[in-house]
Amino acid sequence: MKFKGKVAVITGGSKGIGAATAEGFLQEGASVAVLDVDPHHPAFPPQDAERYLHIVADVAMAHEVSPAFENIARRFGRIDYLVNNAGIQQYASITETSEEEWDRVLGVNLKGAFLCAKHAIPVMQRTGGGVIVNVASVQSFVTQRNVAAYTTSKSALLGLTRSIALDFAPGIRCVAACPGTVDTPMFRNALKLSTDPDAILDECVHMHPVRRLATGKEVASLILYLCSDDAAFMTGQSIRIDGGVGIGIGGSMRGS
Secondary structure, eight states: OTTTTOEEEEETTTSHHHHHHHHHHHHTTOEEEEEESOOOOOOOOGGGGGGEEEEEOOTTOHHHHHHHHHHHHHHHSOOOEEEEOOOOOOOBOTTTOOHHHHHHHHIIIIIHHHHHHHHHHHHHHHTTOEEEEEEOOGGGTSOOTTBHHHHHHHHHHHHHHHHHHHHSTTTEEEEEEEEOOBOSHHHHHHHHTSSOHHHHHHHHHHHSTTSSOBOHHHHHHHHHHHHSGGGTTOOSOEEEESTTGGGOOOSOOOOO
16 A cells, blocks of 8 residues: 555545545545535545545635644644645636636635645644645646636646745655546536537547546546655656647637
8 A cells, every 4th residue: 555654635525536536545545634615525435434534624715724734633643645636617718707706716726725735734844744736737738718717727836836846845745737628527517507518528528639538537546646656756847647638729628
């Protein structure tokens, strides 16, 4: 078990990439704390119950993040890995995006990563270091129309990744995982809001040279690798897992 005796904190861990990542860490022996606004969580095997903590918290709210990390430190005594996965999507151009919508997207996708790292790093430093993985997007590099707030937030995560990596080396590594379109509940909910879900799904599939969407488990596998000792010489980097969509993009892209 690669992570036996270690503690991983995963934001947005109730479903999709986050849930798959939590399951992967549990299978590899780690204790897992999930922060999510959703009180529901996946059904893990009973033997994992003592190693699992679910905290209902909005990562964009400092007054909710701070006690959450205090709770984690009390429960497990350490933090070795932080996966900043919580994210939301807003489809609109700048002129169509309200100030409230802009603040909400950047609050969850960017400020949430800042707040969680801010509270995790001191615990990591006390217990020998750790790894932070920021889940960004292929849209940190390329974009589509009408995702101004989302693309901005995911692009900024790469800058945050580099800053953390430089400021807290050598004890703490920080990397970004950048998926293409992933078949997650967020993606499926976005499809429901479109006028032609089947056409949008087909477009998303064919936009990727591999001609399919990623699974949450595939992205989780990359995240676990980046946290492992096998990736110990990697920090400050942004790693794409995008099915080739970053080679060149046309049309629209939904919900990575």
